[in-house]
Amino acid sequence: MLRVHHGAVDQATITSGSPPEVFAHVTRVLLGMGIQVQTESAFKYRCIRHKRRKTGTGGASSPLYxxxxxxxGDEVRFSVELTRIDRLEDTYSxxxxxxxxxxxxYKFLYDTLRE
Incomplete structure (x- = not known):
């Protein structure tokens, strides 16, 4: 099940959508950005954006820089998790x-994913 959100809340990452639909959309966006995604749980990913190569683009699925x-253009590792907001029914972060x-x-990737 979804964990409870702890810490500061970014208003741009709040949703009331269905968790499976929201996470399916997040998955499409991450893959479209060329991010390597490893599943940790049903609603949590560990993500890697590899370091920019000196020469060549590496094909159509190369990471976004x-x-x-x-x-x-450094390697960036980050996690993406859908959590529920405590005491707010059907509200997720x-x-x-x-x-x-x-x-x-990281901030570039965060802002891109948020949009």
Whole structure:
């Protein structure tokens, strides 16, 4: 089942949609961004965006990178989990947490996923 959300809440990541539909949409967005996704539970992923290669794009499914001023292109590891908001029925939060990597690169990915 879904865990209860702890900590600050980003208003842009709040949803009242059906958890399976919300997480299916998140999955499509992550894969579209070229993020490697590992399932930890039904509503939690561990994600990796690999480091930018010096030459070549690596094909059509290569990871998404931002402008070099906002995204250094480093490897970024983060988790994405759908949690429920305590005492608010049918209200959920998408928790995106950085595990490893440059903060600017993570922020670029966070903002892109949030949109």
């Amino acid at each position: 931002g402008d070099r001023t906002a995204d250094q 998408l928790d995106i947490r950085r595990l490893k990597g440059n903060l600017r690169s």
